[in-house]
Amino acid sequence: xxxxxxxxxxxxxxxxxxxxxxxxxxxxxxxxxxxxxxxxxxxxxxxxxxxxxxxxxxxxxxxxxxxxxxxxxxxxxxxxxxxxxxxxxxxxxxxxxxxxxxxxxxxxxxxxxxxxxxxxxxxxxxxxxxxxxxxxxxxxxxxxxxxxxxxxxxxxxxxxxxxxxxxxxxxxxxxxxxxxxxxxxxxxxxxxxxxxxxxxxxxxxxxxxxxxxxxxxxxxxxxxxxxxxxxxxxxxxxxxxxxxxxxxxxxxxxxxxxxxxxxxxxxxxxxxxxxxxxxxxxxxxxxxxxxxxxxxxxxxxxxxxxxxxxxxxxxxxxxxxxxxxxxxxxxxxxxxxxxxxxxxxxxxxxxxxxxxxxxxxxxxxxxxxxxxxxxxxxxxxxxxxxxxxxxxxxxxxxxxxxxxxxxxxxxxxxxxxxxxxxxxxxxxxxxxxxxxxxxxxxxxxxxxxxxxxxxxxxxxxxxxxxxxxxxxxxxxxxxxxxxxxxxxxxxxxx
Ligand code: NAD
Numbered sequence: 139x140x141x142x143x144x145x146x147x148x149x150x151x152x153x154x155x156x157x158x159x160x161x162x163x164x165x166x167x168x169x170x171x172x173x174x175x176x177x178x179x180x181x182x183x184x185x186x187x188x189x190x191x192x193x194x195x196x197x198x199x200x201x202x203x204x205x206x207x208x209x210x211x212x213x214x215x216x217x218x219x220x221x222x223x224x225x226x227x228x229x230x231x232x233x234x235x236x237x238x239x240x241x242x243x244x245x246x247x248x249x250x251x252x253x254x255x256x257x258x259x260x261x262x263x264x265x266x267x268x269x270x271x272x273x274x275x276x277x278x279x280x281x282x283x284x285x286x287x288x289x290x291x292x293x294x295x296x297x298x299x300x301x302x303x304x305x306x307x308x309x310x311x312x313x314x315x316x317x318x319x320x321x322x323x324x325x326x327x328x329x330x331x332x333x334x335x336x337x338x339x340x341x342x343x344x345x346x347x348x349x350x351x352x353x354x355x356x357x358x359x360x361x362x363x364x365x366x367x368x369x370x371x372x373x374x375x376x377x378x379x380x381x382x383x384x385x386x387x388x389x390x391x392x393x394x395x396x397x398x399x400x401x402x403x404x405x406x407x408x409x410x411x412x413x414x415x416x417x418x419x420x421x422x423x424x425x426x427x428x429x430x431x432x433x434x435x436x437x438x439x440x441x442x443x444x445x446x447x448x449x450x451x452x453x454x455x456x457x458x459x460x461x462x463x464x465x466x467x468x469x470x471x472x473x474x475x476x477x478x479x480x481x482x483x484x485x486x487x488x489x490x491x492x493x494x495x496x497x498x499x500x501x502x503x504x505x506x507x508x509x510x511x512x513x514x515x516x517x518x519x520x521x522x523x524x525x526x527x528x529x530x531x532x533x534x535x536x537x538x539x540x541x542x543x544x545x546x547x548x549x550x551x552x553x554x555x556x557x558x559x560x561x562x563x564x565x566x567x568x569x570x571x572x573x574x575x576x577x578x579x580x581x582x583x584x585x586x587x588x589x590x591x592x593x594x595x596x597x598x599x600x601x602x603x604x605x606x607x608x609x610x611x612x613x614x615x616x617x618x619x620x621x622x623x624x625x626x627x628x629x630x631x632x
Pocket of ligand 1: 152154189259260300303331332333334446
């Protein structure tokens, strides 16, 4: 039963998502707020961000993020459009009669002071690159936002960590609140977000589970129940789990670490396969049938990228090290090491195919985002591959990605390989990028690359067909530098 005496009327989500220059990537704040507002027409949900440009875009007809289904949900809750068949897969029907109940603002004092629940969804990026000592999450934005929230929150408000944070953060947040607002009662919950970019609305609507970590006190459980009641509008109770805050914070990190570990594990096997007659796809299929293993996250390839996996494994390592568990830290560091080796191996194979000499060669790179069907370039695999290839001074590296903005690609590359981006060109079309290329490297398994038709000589692009026939010529003669996307992806080959 709901032990909270007052019903929740206002929720504030802090962090509207996506960092500065990167415009096409998902942020969790906006979609989370939109789905919550959709299922609770009587609750006002306000998304707060310190960046006025970002807020302006959330208010505009053109949302700042590309996520299937998000436009529709936002139109309903932000603009009051009629809800019909919005989310077919939802466990519960969506209320159709409604008012506008999703708002966007930069006014911290007003948004926070009205909220019964404040959800912290600000960025918590990787603090440092490199495996080993000092790896942890950069908590500057989270801590800064938390101090602002502490100043303005109304007594009795529930503060929810949605951001991915190191274990023990709820305890730190409690101390911050006690210092800045002595005597005011607040509850702090951990409620990590498990959504994946590219399927955010679906993941929020039909989550595998909702995890709520709370203080093991009557008021802690009461706060957890209040939040659980909100989710219960669309999530079956069996999928709403309550734990202590440490378990919840650590579970989020471990979920990402385990997913990354599976990819690193199958990639380590791909290295064996390439030196033997074994086929890593066949192995993945065979072991995936084992109910204890299951088929997911067993696709060998270039490895994992993005802003989450590395940071979260680094956090697990950091926690283990800080507890004196060096062997545990070492174990998880190997997941990162294996991931880096995979990219190096890929780049090495390209270079070896040209007998160690890329001078004068044009290499086409298809895909730049950290994974398929997103424009998110954070910690993209392509950056490392291109950096390694540029060291061999090719004539040109031609890039095409259907979702990434040109300036984001250049910005990432300039940061990773300063001063050498003159050798890089970015194209609006895969055929143009591949034109006259000596090799085509498929770096993300974007659907578009799988389905890209081979243009015939009579087709629109003679140049492109020249690339393909050039490739098949090489395939027949001097060992291929271009292959089908499937093969390239699954073997991390070229
Ligand atoms: P993001 O960088 O896209 O967005 C964070 C937003 O917070 C930015 O718009 C920033 O301006 C805003 N912000 C920072 N400080 C603020 C302050 N003091 N006041 C108001 N706004 C402030 O981050 P994201 O991708 O949405 O990720 C947020 C958190 O969710 C991270 O901890 C991340 O690890 C976690 N997470 C992300 C995903 C994902 O797919 N992106 C999935 C699960 C969990």
